[in-house]
Amino acid sequence: MAAQSEALSARDLVARRLQGGGSDWRSWVLEGALLLSLLVAIGILFVLVSDVLMKAFPVLVERPLDFLTSTVSARAERAGIIQAIIGSVTITLIVAALAIPIGVGAAIYLEEYARDSRLSRFIRTNIRNLAGVPAIVYGLLGLAVFSTALGLGSVLLAGGLTLAVLVLPIVVITTSEALIAVPTSIREAAFGVGATRWETIRSHVLPYAAPGIFTGTILSLGRAFGETAPLLMVGAIAGTFSFVGAPWEQLGEGYTTLPTIVYHWAGYPQAEFRALGAAAIVVLLGVILLVNATAIVLRNRYDRKW
Amino acid sequence: MGAMSTTDEAEQIAPAAAGGPPMTFDGDQVVFELDDLSCYYGDFRAVREISLQVPKNKITALIGPSGCGKSTLLRSFNRMNDLVDTAHITGSVRYHGVDLYADGVDPVEVRRRIGMVFQKPNPFPKSIYDNVAFGPRIAGYRGNMDELVEQSLRRAAIWDEVKDKLKSPGTALSGGQQQRLCIARAIAVEPDVILMDEPCSALDPIATLKIEELMRELRENYTIVIVTHNMQQAARASNFTAFLTMGEDRAGYLVEMAATEELFTRPANRITEDYITGRFG
Numbered sequence: 001m002a003a004q005s006e007a008l009s010a011r012d013l014v015a016r017r018l019q020g021g022g023s024d025w026r027s028w029v030l031e032g033a034l035l036l037s038l039l040v041a042i043g044i045l046f047v048l049v050s051d052v053l054m055k056a057f058p059v060l061v062e063r064p065l066d067f068l069t070s071t072v073s074a075r076a077e078r079a080g081i082i083q084a085i086i087g088s089v090t091i092t093l094i095v096a097a098l099a100i101p102i103g104v105g106a107a108i109y110l111e112e113y114a115r116d117s118r119l120s121r122f123i124r125t126n127i128r129n130l131a132g133v134p135a136i137v138y139g140l141l142g143l144a145v146f147s148t149a150l151g152l153g154s155v156l157l158a159g160g161l162t163l164a165v166l167v168l169p170i171v172v173i174t175t176s177e178a179l180i181a182v183p184t185s186i187r188e189a190a191f192g193v194g195a196t197r198w199e200t201i202r203s204h205v206l207p208y209a210a211p212g213i214f215t216g217t218i219l220s221l222g223r224a225f226g227e228t229a230p231l232l233m234v235g236a237i238a239g240t241f242s243f244v245g246a247p248w249e250q251l252g253e254g255y256t257t258l259p260t261i262v263y264h265w266a267g268y269p270q271a272e273f274r275a276l277g278a279a280a281i282v283v284l285l286g287v288i289l290l291v292n293a294t295a296i297v298l299r300n301r302y303d304r305k306w
Numbered sequence: 307m308g309a310m311s312t313t314d315e316a317e318q319i320a321p322a323a324a325g326g327p328p329m330t331f332d333g334d335q336v337v338f339e340l341d342d343l344s345c346y347y348g349d350f351r352a353v354r355e356i357s358l359q360v361p362k363n364k365i366t367a368l369i370g371p372s373g374c375g376k377s378t379l380l381r382s383f384n385r386m387n388d389l390v391d392t393a394h395i396t397g398s399v400r401y402h403g404v405d406l407y408a409d410g411v412d413p414v415e416v417r418r419r420i421g422m423v424f425q426k427p428n429p430f431p432k433s434i435y436d437n438v439a440f441g442p443r444i445a446g447y448r449g450n451m452d453e454l455v456e457q458s459l460r461r462a463a464i465w466d467e468v469k470d471k472l473k474s475p476g477t478a479l480s481g482g483q484q485q486r487l488c489i490a491r492a493i494a495v496e497p498d499v500i501l502m503d504e505p506c507s508a509l510d511p512i513a514t515l516k517i518e519e520l521m522r523e524l525r526e527n528y529t530i531v532i533v534t535h536n537m538q539q540a541a542r543a544s545n546f547t548a549f550l551t552m553g554e555d556r557a558g559y560l561v562e563m564a565a566t567e568e569l570f571t572r573p574a575n576r577i578t579e580d581y582i583t584g585r586f587g
Contacts, residue, residue: 115391185424185426187389188424188428189488189491192423192492193440194444194495195440203440203444
């Protein structure tokens with residue numbers, strides 16, 4: 001009898017312990033704080049986007065096609081962003097053509113060929129530092145080297161080269177990280193059947209690292225697409241100009257880009273220009289969202305489960 | 307094909323060796339000859355002054371406690387250690403009389419002749435077919451690839467299990483199947499030697515037995531060197547056994563090498579006896 005009541009009380013005790021978790025107020029507070037920070041972040045984004053959309057609304061509704069295909073103009077009702085679109089796209093293409101091959105190549109050399117020496121560690125560290133250098137410093141560099149020393153002047157090519165240099169360290173770092181993530185066992189397997197270093201890299205290491213490399217490089221192109229400050233240093237025009245041509249015809253010409261034109265229009269006192277600026281922001285955001293979505297789709301497609 | 311017959315063969319070709327090191331074989335039977343080999347990682351000496359011979363078409367097991375340098379030693383046989391920046395050796399590894407570490411020796415060619423199977427099955431994240439075909443392809447194989455793939459998979463005793471799914475990924479196979487696929491991949495380049503670095507340590511007992519059976523069949527055509535920390539496996543599957551242990555300098559050294567039966571029944575050295583009877587390690 002006594003044993004039975006003891007057993008019962010033990011069961012009660014266990015039941016009470018198992019069920020009595022309701023007074024853990026600390027975790028409630030923490031959870032609430034975390035939720036609040038999420039709401040603040042989303043809220044700010046929501047306010048920004050809706051503010052931009054509302055300001056851009058008249059332009060986007062009244063003359064969407066005209067806005068996309070017109071040149072910059074001092075008269076708000078005629079102004080458009082075709083030159084900015086061409087400028088931004090061309091600059092991004094220049095960046096892609098230069099920064100991706102050089103950056104991926106540099107990363108392959110650093111991770112696959114270079115011996116682990118003091119020099120290679122020094123270079124690695126400094127590439128990381130370069131990625132943290134403020135964009136305006138790259139603008140000064142572009143002005144000094146491309147515009148002045150090389151004598152290119154304030155042209156589209158100088159802008160493209162400057163941004164290529166700006167995103168180069170980012171491409172190197174993301175590619176390096178993708179390469180480091182390839183298991184050593186894959187490399188050993190290839191070397192074990194008599195593959196050369198390059199055969200190993202080409203057939204196994206690069207395909208394995210491809211999703212990471214794709215994602216990193218595409219995101220860095222998004223960064224180049226949205227960059228403003230350095231382009232102001234190397235002559236992105238923030239005024240009115242009439243030249244419109246195919247991208248290759250523009251390389252040696254004055255240019256503007258979406259972010260620079262936004263910056264430009266935001267400085268005008270008239271509400272009409274601020275509406276134009278907002279509409280340009282919508283286009284810019286749309287393109288960047290598209291670029292990021294492409295990165296995600298590509299990553300998912302190539303990211304097979306090994 | 308049991309322990310008895312392997313011992314007979316061992317005694318036929320190496321009568322002089324009974325009793326203890328150094329164990330030598332007739333000149334044309336020697337595949338590897340290590341002379342005073344030490345392996346270093348930077349300043350650390352992982353393997354110290356090993357001299358031994360590995361005979362042709364036999365299974366030679368390297369046993370010893372964890373960390374005694376067995377894998378490092380094995381990887382010096384096909385210059386796999388070259389992949390580690392800080393690794394270097396002193397002494398020599400001769401393969402059919404050629405010093406593998408001499409100037410002008412191409413490590414790629416070395417690894418083509420001296421294949422390797424690793425501790426953890428590491429099939430390429432590609433189809434079963436491509437796993438096997440990769441080696442021959444880069445070696446410039448001109449014959450019928452389908453036949454070569456089939457023949458390699460047959461020799462690795464996995465053909466029947468995969469013949470209907472050659473296009474499916476090698477990584478989708480079970481661990482034991484993956485390891486046999488890796489063996490098929492290794493023999494597809496028609497090597498002379500297969501090095502196995504604890505090939506069964508990640509496998510269950512049944513898969514392990516299959517691999518051991520396979521090793522005995524492969525011995526007909528290949529020289530096999532296997533690292534194992536499973537003494538039963540060495541006793542079951544090998545013709546000769548080299549026992550290594552770690553010295554006070556933490557470098558692995560060779561205690562003795564003998565015919566497997568000999569080493570496990572009449573070890574010449576007290577340390578070997580302690581190890582195989584389970585008193586340490």
